[in-house]
Amino acid sequence: MSRMKKEERNENAEKKRGVSRFTPYALIGPAMALMAVFVFYPLADLVYLSFFDYNLIGKKKFAGLGNYKVLFFVKTDFWEALSNTAVYTGTVVVLSLLLAVLFAMWLERDSLVNRFLQKSMFTPYLISMVSCAYIWSWMYNDDSGILNAMLAMFGLPLSRWLNDSHIALFCVAAVAVWKSLGYYLIIVLASVRTIPPEILEAAELDNTSPVRKFFRITLPMISPQLFFLLITITISSFKVFDTIQVMTGGGPGNATDVLVTYIYRYAFEMNARVGYASAAGTVLLVILMILTFVYFRMLGRKVYYQ
Amino acid sequence: MKRKKNGYYRIRAAVLKAFSFVFKAVMAVFFLFPFYWMVTTAFKTYGESILFPPTLWPETWTMDAFRDVGQRIDILYYLKNSVIVAVSVVVLQLFINIPAAYGFARYEFRGKRFFWALVMLAFMIPTQITFIPVYILFSKVRLLKTLWPQILPFAANAYGIFLMRQSFMQVPEELVEAARMDNAGEFTIMTRIVLPMSRSSILTAEMFSFISTWNSYFWPLVMTNSDKIRPVTLAMQRLQDANQGLEWPILMAANTLVVLPVLVLFLALSSQILKSLGYKGSK
Numbered sequence: 001m002s003r004m005k006k007e008e009r010n011e012n013a014e015k016k017r018g019v020s021r022f023t024p025y026a027l028i029g030p031a032m033a034l035m036a037v038f039v040f041y042p043l044a045d046l047v048y049l050s051f052f053d054y055n056l057i058g059k060k061k062f063a064g065l066g067n068y069k070v071l072f073f074v075k076t077d078f079w080e081a082l083s084n085t086a087v088y089t090g091t092v093v094v095l096s097l098l099l100a101v102l103f104a105m106w107l108e109r110d111s112l113v114n115r116f117l118q119k120s121m122f123t124p125y126l127i128s129m130v131s132c133a134y135i136w137s138w139m140y141n142d143d144s145g146i147l148n149a150m151l152a153m154f155g156l157p158l159s160r161w162l163n164d165s166h167i168a169l170f171c172v173a174a175v176a177v178w179k180s181l182g183y184y185l186i187i188v189l190a191s192v193r194t195i196p197p198e199i200l201e202a203a204e205l206d207n208t209s210p211v212r213k214f215f216r217i218t219l220p221m222i223s224p225q226l227f228f229l230l231i232t233i234t235i236s237s238f239k240v241f242d243t244i245q246v247m248t249g250g251g252p253g254n255a256t257d258v259l260v261t262y263i264y265r266y267a268f269e270m271n272a273r274v275g276y277a278s279a280a281g282t283v284l285l286v287i288l289m290i291l292t293f294v295y296f297r298m299l300g301r302k303v304y305y306q
Numbered sequence: 307m308k309r310k311k312n313g314y315y316r317i318r319a320a321v322l323k324a325f326s327f328v329f330k331a332v333m334a335v336f337f338l339f340p341f342y343w344m345v346t347t348a349f350k351t352y353g354e355s356i357l358f359p360p361t362l363w364p365e366t367w368t369m370d371a372f373r374d375v376g377q378r379i380d381i382l383y384y385l386k387n388s389v390i391v392a393v394s395v396v397v398l399q400l401f402i403n404i405p406a407a408y409g410f411a412r413y414e415f416r417g418k419r420f421f422w423a424l425v426m427l428a429f430m431i432p433t434q435i436t437f438i439p440v441y442i443l444f445s446k447v448r449l450l451k452t453l454w455p456q457i458l459p460f461a462a463n464a465y466g467i468f469l470m471r472q473s474f475m476q477v478p479e480e481l482v483e484a485a486r487m488d489n490a491g492e493f494t495i496m497t498r499i500v501l502p503m504s505r506s507s508i509l510t511a512e513m514f515s516f517i518s519t520w521n522s523y524f525w526p527l528v529m530t531n532s533d534k535i536r537p538v539t540l541a542m543q544r545l546q547d548a549n550q551g552l553e554w555p556i557l558m559a560a561n562t563l564v565v566l567p568v569l570v571l572f573l574a575l576s577s578q579i580l581k582s583l584g585y586k587g588s589k
Contacts, residue, residue, distance in 0.1 A: 023492065027409030028421060030402045034462035039428045042439035049438065056442070106326070113330055119576055120334040123341070126572050128521030130539045131561045135340045138347065138554050146343060149359040182337070231430075239432040242523045260434045260524075267438050268528060278438055285435050292430060 046285065049278035056272045067279035078280065080254045081262040084169055088258060089237035091173040096233050097226060099177065100184035104192050105214070107185070118189070121182035129179065133246035136175045137162065140247075162248050165255035172243050172256060180236075184229055191225040192218065227295070234291055238284065259284050341565070348372070348559035355554045371555035372563075378545055378556070381563065384538040391456045391526075391537060392519040396512050398461040404508070407467045408496055411474035412482075429464035437528050444529065455529040456537070460519060466511040473507035474500055510579055517568055538564055 050068070053061040071078045103121075107114040124132060139146045140161035148158045162168050195218065203213050241260040244250060250257035250265075259280065267277035347355055348371050350364045375381055409415075410422060433440075444455045477500050485495050501508070523539045530536050542560050546552060572579070 021415070024409045024413035024415040024418075027405040027413070031406035031462040031467060032421060032424065034402065034458070035424065035428045035464070037443075038440060038459040038462075039431055039436060040424070042436035042443070043431065045439035045442070046435065056445075113327065117330050117334050120337045122576075123569070123572065124337060126517055126568050127341075127565050128523065128539055128568075130521070130523045130542065131344075131565050132340070134542070134557055134561050135344045138558065139340065139343060141554075144356045144358045144360055146360055152359060178337070235430060235432060239434040241434060245523075245527075263434070263438075264528065274438060274442075281435055281438060285431075288430070288432075288435075 043285070046278050046281050049275055050282045052275045054275045056274055060275075063275060067276045068283075070276065071279050071283065077254055077257065078262065081257045081259050082283075084254075084256060085238060085240070085258045088169055088173050088240060089234060091170060092176050092237045093230065093233050095173070095177045096181060096184055097229060099181055100188045100229070101219075101222075101226070103181070103185050104188040105218075107189060108192055110193075118182070118185065121185060123182065124179045125183040127179070129242035130246055132175055132179050133243045136171075137247050140171055163252055165252045168248055168252060169256050172240075172247055175243055175247070176237065176240065180233075184233070187225050187229060188222060191222045195221045231292060231295055234295075235288060238288060238291075341569075344558045344565070345562055347555055348562045350555050352553055352555055371553075371559035374553075374556045375545065375560045375563070379541050379560075381538065381541065381560065384536060384541040385563070387453065387535060388520055388537040388539070391453055392516050394453075394457045395460045395519045396516050398457065399463055399466055399512065399515055402462050403466040403470060403511070404501070406462070407470035408474055408500065410467070411471045412500070425464050425467055429468060433459070433525055437525070441528060450529070450531055451535065453535055456519075456522075456526055456535075459525075460515070463511075463515060466515060469507055469511045470504065473504040477503050509575075513571070513575065513579065517571075520568065 049060075051063060051065070053063045053066070107118060142148065142158075142160050142163060145161070147161065151158055159167070161171050199217055199221075200213065203217060208216070239260055240258055241264065244256055244258055244261050245264075248256040250261050263277045263280045263284070266273045266280065346362075346364055349367045349369070350361075351366055351368050351370065354361060354365055406425075410418070410425070440455070440459060441450075444450050449455060481499055481503075482495055485499055490498070520537075521539065522537070526537050526540050530540070533541075538560075542557065542564070545557055545560055
């Protein structure tokens with residue numbers, strides 16, 4: 001409020017400097033216009049298209065809720081894609097958060113070794129998902145992959161990795177965790193280091209056990225960052241595509257088919273069923289909205305804000 | 307702990323420390339090994355690459371795989387596409403994101419909360435949701451055969467605006483006031499005071515834009531109909547399709563060429579990036 005008053009007082013001075021009421025709008029205008037064209041209009045159009053039969057060439061035919069009916073009640077492959085996406089997201093979210101916190105506690109002290117490890121862990125984050133996918137496909141290879149060679153070295157039974165429908169999804173999830181863990185670690189670590197040392201020292205004087213200290217002090221203090229990561233990782237897992245497309249192509253069978261590969265396939269490969277694909281896209285949009293909302297409602301209250 | 311400094315605890319601490327060190331080494335290997343594996347595979351002969359168990363160090367070093375990459379696809383051409391797209395995105399973002407972030411950081415205006423909510427919404431909507439309508443849009447204006455569909459949708463970047471706003475807001479108000487006392491214009495304040503003080507976060511945001519555009523796969527896959535406008539991430543697919551059996555050395559050689567620029571860029575800037583990222587995350 002005081003800022004607003006100050007603005008009023010400065011109004012005359014501002015005019016002199018060439019600031020008008022329109023300056024802020026001129027500054028944010030181009031960005032907002034681009035977002036309107038490439039984010040908000042497409043969102044509305046996606047929902048609109050989902051009520052039509054449309055194949056890019058012919059005319060749009062109104063289909064009502066027909067696409068959704070097919071999605072949920074006629075075909076079974078959509079449910080498969082949906083549940084695969086959920087399993088994938090759950091795995092990546094839990095593993096990433098757990099490992100990021102564990103590593104952050106482990107690497108808390110700022111030393112040369114720790115910094116080196118942190119840097120090594122961050123490297124994969126910068127490499128394209130496609131290259132990571134190619135490299136890991138090569139390591140997962142049944143015949144001459146390095147992972148099977150290691151299993152053989154220890155006398156363990158060989159695995160078929162990406163060709164085994166029971167574990168293929170988890171193999172892909174592992175790549176996602178491997179790739180981004182270093183980035184999550186940086187964020188958690190930075191937030192752990194902002195905890196005022198006096199609080200931890202006070203707890204030490206009271207002979208608080210390390211476990212108790214972690215749950216009562218550290219975890220609540222880093223909860224805003226964990227909350228931010230929870231949302232980011234959920235969204236980025238729900239939109240997984242590159243790795244699946246390169247490593248498994250959705251297979252074996254439909255074992256690793258996820259929402260986005262599903263949408264892509266129907267929109268561009270199967271006679272361009274754009275309306276149907278849009279309905280699937282709308283479902284993805286609704287899921288993301290609901291998840292974000294639920295996170296904010298359920299966890300927002302428990303998060304400790306400084 | 308500090309009080310119990312007898313022999314047993316000292317030995318236990320030393321053992322724990324050694325154990326922790328070894329485990330750290332193992333972890334570093336775990337995270338870096340795939341890159342080592344990529345590069346060494348690229349220098350192996352095809353015959354050696356399919357040996358089981360594989361050789362950790364190539365027995366014969368050969369550049370054949372790199373030569374084959376060049377023979378099968380015009381990799382320089384695709385690299386050029388990637389560079390044009392990534393550089394255009396970064397340059398456009400400089401002119402669009404910085405003013406927007408500055409507007410949100412340092413002005414009060416009607417509808418600010420509403421517009422900011424829109425930016426946050428855009429931040430959360432992945433391109434995997436918007437691609438169908440955007441594709442139709444570009445086909446209507448007949449731009450699908452150009453590089454624009456890969457550039458324009460990323461000219462405004464909600465994440466970049468978010469990051470830069472944070473750092474613009476941290477420039478002390480007193481500095482700006484002092485400049486105003488000296489009758490400095492708004493534009494001078496922005497270019498002479500606020501921007502230089504936020505240099506590291508602008509650099510970080512721009513570097514991430516470059517890398518994520520360079521690495522993109524999904525968007526060019528859906529936005530390009532012809533080979534001529536594809537980036538190198540997509541071109542690699544053709545190495546895979548081109549022949550019956552997968553020739554891993556060739557694929558790894560192509561990937562080495564794609565990964566190298568990013569790795570070099572990161573190694574050159576790594577300390578600065580890690581610092582500025584951690585700082586961002588903690589705010």
